[in-house]
Amino acid sequence: MAQNRLTPSIGIGAADLCHKRIDGTRIYIYNLLERFGLVAPDTLFYIYLKGEINPNLRFKKYPNYLLRSDSFPFLWTQLKLPSLLGKDRPDVLWMPLHNMPLWRPRGLKTVITIHDLAFKLFPNLFPPKDLFLLNRLTSHAARSADRIIAVSHSTARDLTEIYGVPSHKIRVIHHGYNENLFHLPSVEEKKQVKSVKNKYKIPANAKYIIYVGAIQPRKNLGVLVSAFERLKTLHSFRDWKLILAGAEAWLVDDLKKQIAASVWQKDIITTGNFSIPDLPYLLWGAELFVFPSLYEGFGIPILEAMACGVPVITARNSSLVEVAGTNAVYFDAQRVDDLTSSIRELHSSSEKRKELINGGLKWVKRFSWDETAKKTYEFLIETAIG
Numbered sequence: 001m002a003q004n005r006l007t008p009s010i011g012i013g014a015a016d017l018c019h020k021r022i023d024g025t026r027i028y029i030y031n032l033l034e035r036f037g038l039v040a041p042d043t044l045f046y047i048y049l050k051g052e053i054n055p056n057l058r059f060k061k062y063p064n065y066l067l068r069s070d071s072f073p074f075l076w077t078q079l080k081l082p083s084l085l086g087k088d089r090p091d092v093l094w095m096p097l098h099n100m101p102l103w104r105p106r107g108l109k110t111v112i113t114i115h116d117l118a119f120k121l122f123p124n125l126f127p128p129k130d131l132f133l134l135n136r137l138t139s140h141a142a143r144s145a146d147r148i149i150a151v152s153h154s155t156a157r158d159l160t161e162i163y164g165v166p167s168h169k170i171r172v173i174h175h176g177y178n179e180n181l182f183h184l185p186s187v188e189e190k191k192q193v194k195s196v197k198n199k200y201k202i203p204a205n206a207k208y209i210i211y212v213g214a215i216q217p218r219k220n221l222g223v224l225v226s227a228f229e230r231l232k233t234l235h236s237f238r239d240w241k242l243i244l245a246g247a248e249a250w251l252v253d254d255l256k257k258q259i260a261a262s263v264w265q266k267d268i269i270t271t272g273n274f275s276i277p278d279l280p281y282l283l284w285g286a287e288l289f290v291f292p293s294l295y296e297g298f299g300i301p302i303l304e305a306m307a308c309g310v311p312v313i314t315a316r317n318s319s320l321v322e323v324a325g326t327n328a329v330y331f332d333a334q335r336v337d338d339l340t341s342s343i344r345e346l347h348s349s350s351e352k353r354k355e356l357i358n359g360g361l362k363w364v365k366r367f368s369w370d371e372t373a374k375k376t377y378e379f380l381i382e383t384a385i386g
Contacts, residue, residue, distance in 0.1 A: 279292025
């Protein structure tokens with residue numbers, strides 16, 4: 001490995017890649033580690049892990065990556081990571097999630113990525129233990145980090161309003177999407193859609209609405225289920241299905257009870273954990289993509305759906321307008337009737353669907369993991385030498 005000794009070394013807290021559940025934060029870490037080795041082949045990266053990497057999140061191991069894996073039963077960031085940092089002494093530490101070790105080697109510069117502050121705005125939607133930790137850890141991290149990456153201007157504003165973080169300390173760097181995976185399907189790929197649908201028990205010829213993301217209260221899936229129930233009473237939607245693609249996260253009992261009590265429960269299909277390479281096939285088979293979240297720091301699935309040529313309906317709040325631009329139909333996340341009418345109107349207008357598809361395909365070109373990795377690396381180096 002040809003390392004330029006003048007280039008600062010970078011430590012990365014990547015322990016979240018060892019988690020079974022996949023969410024936007026882990027997709028973010030994975031995609032940047034896939035690229036840092038190419039962006040900066042002469043920079044030494046220390047990658048800190050706490051066990052086996054999730055098989056779906058195994059990133060490329062470049063010659064300038066030094067993996068440090070050391071398991072610990074609890075408070076890994078606070079009790080294990082500091083000792084690893086003390087041995088390696090990187091010049092800058094990047095924590096791509098809301099946590100920062102209380103003890104750090106003297107002189108170590110730090111950067112944290114804040115994805116969202118949903119727990120401050122919707123505290124009732126989080127388990128008490130998680131809420132306590134998020135409040136304590138995020139507050140410390142936001143105030144003690146030298147610099148902060150916000151994944152959207154919406155999150156940046158929240159950081160300033162809630163924690164008083166000065167704007168000069170924050171750099172907005174948008175997420176990207178995997179254009180090699182999410183794109184318009186080839187003829188051969190179209191032929192494989194039915195087999196992937198079958199894998200998730202979706203009838204081969206079924207028309208369906210799809211949601212992609214974690215199953216948890218902030219995603220507001222109860223409103224989507226209620227809207228679907230209203231649609232099913234209409235002749236034009238009688239044979240449609242609703243696909244909830246994602247793993248259960250927390251506080252899912254109310255949603256499960258709602259689905260179990262629904263007259264249309266057999267038409268509501270939950271995939272659970274899915275294989276990431278299967279996702280574009282699930283999107284290609286969909287008529288509409290609906291993202292009803294109450295709040296998002298970014299919203300990667302919106303880009304993935306657009307890239308696959310699926311019309312998008314999303315709630316009008318937080319960062320979602322920033323992510324989708326003018327290429328989605330928006331609705332009030334609190335109103336079942338607004339979502340129901342939005343789906344009906346889009347379904348009835350082939351011209352509007354075509355407009356959203358074409359606009360979305362152009363829009364997503366603004367977002368790239370390559371660009372995210374490049375800007376993030378530059379910000380880390382700028383922090384290290386600043």
